[in-house]
Amino acid sequence: MPKISFKANAMPASPIRKLVPFADAAKKRGVKIYHLNIGQPDIETPSSFMNAVKNTDIKVLEYSHSAGNESYRKKLCGYYKTYDINVEASDVIITCGGSEAISIAMMSCFNPGDEIIIPEPFYANYNGFSCAANVIVKPIISTIENGFALPPISEFEKVITPKTKGIMICNPSNPTGGLYTKAELEALRDLVKKYDLFLLSDEVYREFCYDGKQYFSAMQLSGIENNVVLLDSISKRYSACGARIGAIISKNKEVMGAALKFAQARLSPPGLAQIGAEAALDTPQSYFDGVKKEYIARRDFVIEALNKIPGVFCPKPSGAFYCIARLPIDNSDKFCQWLLEDFNFNSETVMMAPATGFYSTPDAGIDEVRIAYVLKIEDLKHSINCLAEALKVYPGKTAGKKTNNHLQNG
């Protein structure tokens, strides 16, 4: 029997999905599970999206252009314009989800062995895509105590080597909910310019910024137009995760030329979903206003409820729909598995993502979990209640760390 590749062995299993077998077993035992483990919103996909798909009169479902339908890319530029991101259709390649955008960007920009710096905790699948592209992730820690703000530039410079080829950020951030300020991004710009690095910026949560705080795109940074590669997706914007429509966007013609060759090899992005995505560009602002209001209510509830549990600390996020909470526990992997295998409260339990999967540094995040507040408030009430009850009886409970709690309401 021939051996699978080294890369296949090295690929990390998804930390978000690896507990699924335990959840399935719990469901079979009749336990209701509240899924706070995955960024799958319960928000309805806009009717504009679904109706366009339903009303299509396509007779032959043909390949689209490898870069995506031109009509969609042109209209998409108008959307970006509303965020002061000035791009043309030729700067945009439609991809199969944000995932393919990351994958193509990494293959286009980085050689095997090149290093990229990523503030951690970061979206776990960056590890998978880096592994697939043979790129080395150099993490630098952002901490829960200061609400996962961008680490000081000096921390980036400490890990820069001749092999450093890029920096990758997620803004607003999955998994922290953090939103970088304009000043933080300008500091990054200076660093990127100084060392002539690529800046890969994953901004799929731009619709989810709260408390009047301003989203500022890496594409708005002047002077590094050839360094920035924007990675995007409609999954969260329109609650259309299953559509698999994303985009890779850059003013760097060499990067886009390379990306197009990778895009041509796989022929075209999903066709039906492009029809929905193009139509969804006409989604009225009231849809987004309603969604945002809902998420703010959910966030406010979750953060307050979490911080009321003895020993729990959770800074208040400014964007996306995640938070990372520190719990009074020995090990979040064990705890999250225990919640599914050995615990229930009134035949209910909660599924969360152990934060260790979002760190690349060993043992970092060992007492933290990522919570996706993607359920209705009533369900969130049950969820957090389950968690509170679980923490009363979990065998691996600890005293918890002392934390300066001023950030709870930040």
Added chain:
Amino acid sequence: MPKISFKANAMPASPIRKLVPFADAAKKRGVKIYHLNIGQPDIETPSSFMNAVKNTDIKVLEYSHSAGNESYRKKLCGYYKTYDINVEASDVIITCGGSEAISIAMMSCFNPGDEIIIPEPFYANYNGFSCAANVIVKPIISTIENGFALPPISEFEKVITPKTKGIMICNPSNPTGGLYTKAELEALRDLVKKYDLFLLSDEVYREFCYDGKQYFSAMQLSGIENNVVLLDSISKRYSACGARIGAIISKNKEVMGAALKFAQARLSPPGLAQIGAEAALDTPQSYFDGVKKEYIARRDFVIEALNKIPGVFCPKPSGAFYCIARLPIDNSDKFCQWLLEDFNFNSETVMMAPATGFYSTPDAGIDEVRIAYVLKIEDLKHSINCLAEALKVYPGKTAGKKTNNHLQNG
């Protein structure tokens, strides 16, 4: 400005799509172009597929399982069963087109620098996926004179080195239209077993086998169950190229475990198209019978018409909807470009794929073109007529090679 990767530079541009700018310019000049250059059929997608999508009552377009919807995978096993391919849902991962199946299979099976043997001419994008996975393609030539039959096993053995890790075939073949016999596949099985190689078998054209000849799957070869990886797609089966639904299938649990990790990193395959693909499994046999009848008529017309042109030789293919024709020309890249740039007959011309893009050996196929007979017979008549007229006046015309023409009717 940071440099793009070596891999990005090495990636081949699509030979099928690189002439598109010349075609666009011709269209702007008012020239009608018959597209024989790309495997985009004009056949209607089955109503079962489109109706299922149109009638869906999805409210939230969620991620599917990373391996694809379980209901689809289960039902798909029934489809394979009708071809004597015995697999279970856990042996199947749904991918974003056959393209992603190839990409994931390569990353799962091969290390950078590993060599895979592919009989050429082969599907041009195998070069792109090999480049992306840092895998070295070792081509062995199959010739137009013997109808692109599998090269003798001794030719495979000549290029086997300690780095050889696999063999890749396409059966029925794009671009040759060749269909391997059971005896040829059994010879391959013995070779694969002897050297313990992976056998990647791309069988997306299994519905298109003609003249009563039997399609035999690599999955039916006993004794190499752990070596075979089947790469599949619904693009041609249901004329649904834009759906982007494919599959990677293997009885090798390690390969499937690895493939699932790559699949998890990109979250899920396209959701809307999976609904259509599942429903399309109920497409009545009459649909396929009608499609097959149409393609046989087209093939018979094209092959006969081509071989009537002085100096042209085209063996009669037994499967898929392509043929490779040898023309009395100096250079097929130049000729195909000239057809678009400098020629028209009654304001019409024809677009074909230079066969050089389907060979990895330099200069192989220099006087050959790949023709996709995906148009109605009336359009094919105009196309072949254009070609005949073009060959009368093309400045780079040659005397043509002498060929044993017995294969025309083979």
